[in-house]
Amino acid sequence: MTGPFANLSLLVHCSDAELETLVEQADFGAFVASRDLPPLRERLLRLERERGLTELHRRVSDKVLATGARLVETPRYIGMQRCFALSPDGRHLAIASNRLEESHGGDVRIWELATGRVVDAVGFETTLVGSTREPSCLQWSPSGEWLGVVLDQVVIGVMRAFAGTLPSFTADVTRRWGSPPAWSVINPAHVANKGHLPAWCWSPDETRLFISTPGPDGALGCVVPFKEGSRVDEDSEGLRWCPARLDGQPSKSRPHTWVRWSPDGSRIHGYCKDEFVLEPGAASTQEPHPSASVIDLRSGDLEYRFDELKLPVAFSPDGAHLAYGKEPPRLANGHTGQAVADLGKHAKVRIHAIEEYVWSRDGQRLAVLINGYEFPQVLIFEAGKLLCHVDLKRRSFGPASRSGDLGRWAWSPDGSMGACLLREGGGAIELWKVGSSAKLLRRIEGARGIDGLAWGADDTLVGTGHHDIAFWDVNTGQPRFQTSLELEPGRVPPPSDWNPWPDEDARFIPTARGWDFTRAQADGTVECPPGSREKLEPRLMFSVAGRHAWPWRWAEGTRHARWEDAAPWPVTPPAEAPFEERHVPVPEGETLAARDARHAKWGFLKQYNAPTWPLDHYRAEPVFTHGPAINRDNLKPYLGQGVMLRQTQYGTWYALGALLEVTDEGILLHPRAPIGSYRERLLSFRDILWIGPAVPLETPEG
Numbered sequence: 001m002t003g004p005f006a007n008l009s010l011l012v013h014c015s016d017a018e019l020e021t022l023v024e025q026a027d028f029g030a031f032v033a034s035r036d037l038p039p040l041r042e043r044l045l046r047l048e049r050e051r052g053l054t055e056l057h058r059r060v061s062d063k064v065l066a067t068g069a070r071l072v073e074t075p076r077y078i079g080m081q082r083c084f085a086l087s088p089d090g091r092h093l094a095i096a097s098n099r100l101e102e103s104h105g106g107d108v109r110i111w112e113l114a115t116g117r118v119v120d121a122v123g124f125e126t127t128l129v130g131s132t133r134e135p136s137c138l139q140w141s142p143s144g145e146w147l148g149v150v151l152d153q154v155v156i157g158v159m160r161a162f163a164g165t166l167p168s169f170t171a172d173v174t175r176r177w178g179s180p181p182a183w184s185v186i187n188p189a190h191v192a193n194k195g196h197l198p199a200w201c202w203s204p205d206e207t208r209l210f211i212s213t214p215g216p217d218g219a220l221g222c223v224v225p226f227k228e229g230s231r232v233d234e235d236s237e238g239l240r241w242c243p244a245r246l247d248g249q250p251s252k253s254r255p256h257t258w259v260r261w262s263p264d265g266s267r268i269h270g271y272c273k274d275e276f277v278l279e280p281g282a283a284s285t286q287e288p289h290p291s292a293s294v295i296d297l298r299s300g301d302l303e304y305r306f307d308e309l310k311l312p313v314a315f316s317p318d319g320a321h322l323a324y325g326k327e328p329p330r331l332a333n334g335h336t337g338q339a340v341a342d343l344g345k346h347a348k349v350r351i352h353a354i355e356e357y358v359w360s361r362d363g364q365r366l367a368v369l370i371n372g373y374e375f376p377q378v379l380i381f382e383a384g385k386l387l388c389h390v391d392l393k394r395r396s397f398g399p400a401s402r403s404g405d406l407g408r409w410a411w412s413p414d415g416s417m418g419a420c421l422l423r424e425g426g427g428a429i430e431l432w433k434v435g436s437s438a439k440l441l442r443r444i445e446g447a448r449g450i451d452g453l454a455w456g457a458d459d460t461l462v463g464t465g466h467h468d469i470a471f472w473d474v475n476t477g478q479p480r481f482q483t484s485l486e487l488e489p490g491r492v493p494p495p496s497d498w499n500p501w502p503d504e505d506a507r508f509i510p511t512a513r514g515w516d517f518t519r520a521q522a523d524g525t526v527e528c529p530p531g532s533r534e535k536l537e538p539r540l541m542f543s544v545a546g547r548h549a550w551p552w553r554w555a556e557g558t559r560h561a562r563w564e565d566a567a568p569w570p571v572t573p574p575a576e577a578p579f580e581e582r583h584v585p586v587p588e589g590e591t592l593a594a595r596d597a598r599h600a601k602w603g604f605l606k607q608y609n610a611p612t613w614p615l616d617h618y619r620a621e622p623v624f625t626h627g628p629a630i631n632r633d634n635l636k637p638y639l640g641q642g643v644m645l646r647q648t649q650y651g652t653w654y655a656l657g658a659l660l661e662v663t664d665e666g667i668l669l670h671p672r673a674p675i676g677s678y679r680e681r682l683l684s685f686r687d688i689l690w691i692g693p694a695v696p697l698e699t700p701e702g
Helices: 010-015 016-025 033-051 055-066 182-186 530-539 592-602 631-639
Strands: 068-072 080-088 090-099 105-113 117-124 138-140 146-151 155-160 167-174 199-202 208-212 222-225 229-233 258-261 267-277 289-296 300-305 312-314 319-322 330-333 338-341 352-360 367-368 377-382 385-391 409-411 417-422 428-434 438-445 451-455 460-464 468-473 479-484 507-510 515-518 523-525 540-544 548-551 562-564 578-582 607-611 617-619 642-647 653-663 666-670 688-695
Touching: 010 033, 016 033, 033 055, 033 548, 055 540, 055 548, 068 117, 068 515, 080 138, 080 451, 080 460, 090 138, 105 146, 117 540, 117 548, 138 199, 138 417, 155 208, 155 222, 208 258, 289 312, 312 352, 312 468, 319 352, 338 468, 352 409, 352 666, 367 409, 377 417, 385 438, 409 451, 417 451, 428 460, 507 530, 515 530, 530 540, 607 642, 607 653, 617 642, 631 653, 653 688
Parallel strands: 167 229, 199 258, 523 562
Antiparallel strands: 068 540, 080 090, 090 105, 105 117, 138 146, 146 155, 155 167, 199 208, 208 222, 258 267, 267 289, 289 300, 312 319, 319 330, 330 338, 352 367, 367 377, 377 385, 409 417, 417 428, 428 438, 451 460, 460 468, 468 479, 507 515, 515 523, 540 548, 578 607, 617 688, 642 653, 642 688, 653 666
């Protein structure tokens, strides 16, 4: 291996004058990004903080980028984030997300924790990626070389990490055998050839995948050989089904909904949320129940099935222990299913309800999150014995993650500290030192929108949510990067025919009355109207070796980075007016019954302004947001006007129309809002996240 391109110790600690000399003497022919880029980047960041951008930043950028790099834009807006996976070395976080319009597919992006920037992205034009129904839909291989994800709820696709390429391996083995829900086991013909969301995992040597699915002769899954460039289905050679016999007889069990391969490669351990065993003579009214089991990979049989399992549940990383139960918390042997300990007996507090179990990475410590109503706290166990408890002093846990990939407690890599997500103040995180007693180290404010935590390498704490992401330095509590990836209130994606590059996905930045469209090309060319460059520039990073972010601004003025004005806009402004005044006929001598019927359809108005353009041609000032502000008195002044609103807490459901009526419970909108209870004439206030008067957007200048 070649020597370092420069003395890294001197590089980190030298003066600014010495830095310039070291850089001039450095051998960039021996530059290795994984070793040399992080300390060089950190030193140049310090120089920028002290002196601003210098000529040295440009000279170093020219040399670093000459080794090979591509421009990647950290997005402003994406759809809902669905799945999360921290890389084995803890330096990168993979996220699978929808696009703003789900029918247009999704993306898998890899974020570098040290900078909080995207360094790799793979787009799926029509394919949905991941799921929020079950955890572990997105998984790194043990070496971090590969990244697998569930596609369209059925297929497992594996791509080479940091390569920016689509999956080169797919496994589609679930369609023939039905779907896991209990009703489909009873009526398999109803789901024939439809497939289902499979639980799956990597073998320790990365040569195989295990996929949990019903199979022939009662099998509960199959071992699939992994080879780059291959496509596997139920009839492929080398696929091996696990018959799942229990004590020599068919187990009649359900497939696991979460699985892991044991480190020694001998077994698959996992759990099923809704076990439904159809034994001969069993009552047809039996209810599904959780179960845990282990598959011996040599024989394919079940080593045991634990039907007394209670949720929540968590296997230790090596599968040797199983923590389970809502109250009391219990510990079982993960290899046999035999009870090991009633953890509640060691606690000195009354345990009301367990929220989560979280194992440290080495499996030595277990955090038990207890709701406890007025007294939520975290109990820390080591080797089955109570080590200490974290008293939250009546503070409440933050919201639970829908994906299940990340929780409200995250262990430091060595298991000596933990981070706990709380709800107070709109979202906060407390960092605790754990040992014979627990000690609060610091509190991080501003965790709004966060529902999952991960503790990565280099003292980085990650917070994720449906639309939010943040990276904090655990030593200082200061954010390295924090943003919301959701559209700003009052906005929907711009019209597709306004995109000046119709063959590409549009990137856009809001302006006061419209949108600026942008394009960042891999060679460093960035097309963006001058008025939005300040907003775009911080999100532009060169990906060096596919793994490390290098700021675009450092290279501006070199051959690697340049601004260009946007292309001409192929848009013709709409000819008609954005609103049309409409009149509701009110007959003379109208009867009370006829008036009530008219009110039910049109509201109390005789005339109103109806929007005439599509939804994406308007914006709104979200005057009122979810809560007590959305009420009859506040909305009455807007009767007859065109309004825009967003419904529900999840997804991208918007409505545009004329506000015809406001009551104590909700509003009547014409045309009617796209979702809500169609048994009710009104849209309830509780279903509105924000609402405001609609304003027509200006079309891009031609």
